[in-house]
Amino acid sequence: MTFLMSLKEIVDDLYVALVGNRITALGSALLFAGSASLFDYDWANIPAMGIGFILIYQTRSGLDTVREYRRANQVIEENGKLRYGYVKSLCQEDEGDRFYGYCKLQGAYLAARRAGQLRNFELARAKYSSIVIPNF
Numbered sequence: 001m002t003f004l005m006s007l008k009e010i011v012d013d014l015y016v017a018l019v020g021n022r023i024t025a026l027g028s029a030l031l032f033a034g035s036a037s038l039f040d041y042d043w044a045n046i047p048a049m050g051i052g053f054i055l056i057y058q059t060r061s062g063l064d065t066v067r068e069y070r071r072a073n074q075v076i077e078e079n080g081k082l083r084y085g086y087v088k089s090l091c092q093e094d095e096g097d098r099f100y101g102y103c104k105l106q107g108a109y110l111a112a113r114r115a116g117q118l119r120n121f122e123l124a125r126a127k128y129s130s131i132v133i134p135n136f
Helices: 007-020 022-038 043-058 060-079 084-093 102-115 118-128
Strands: none
Touching (some): 007 060, 022 043, 102 118
């Protein structure tokens, strides 16, 4: 990977981080909605801003999603498909946690969807993942 990224790569990474990770997207929407209402002196939406900030902070602004998206794309490029074992190892990293591994799993899901490899992803996720947040 070169030091300078192309504009397409930057836009792709921003999409994956801010829209592809649905938890970060929800946090961004809550933060934006809450802060926009401050201009009207509507202080009732401050809790929405707090929740939005917490969601963005907890997902590290989608950076784990971007990192795993890139890694999954690399696996697909090297092997011609998303390896079942790769998704299995990804699911087993956060074994037993029902929420924490969502960001990484979402990155792999987005790469699999882009490459038309959702079947391999879903088979491994259904068998090995305990995360309750759906990938879409």
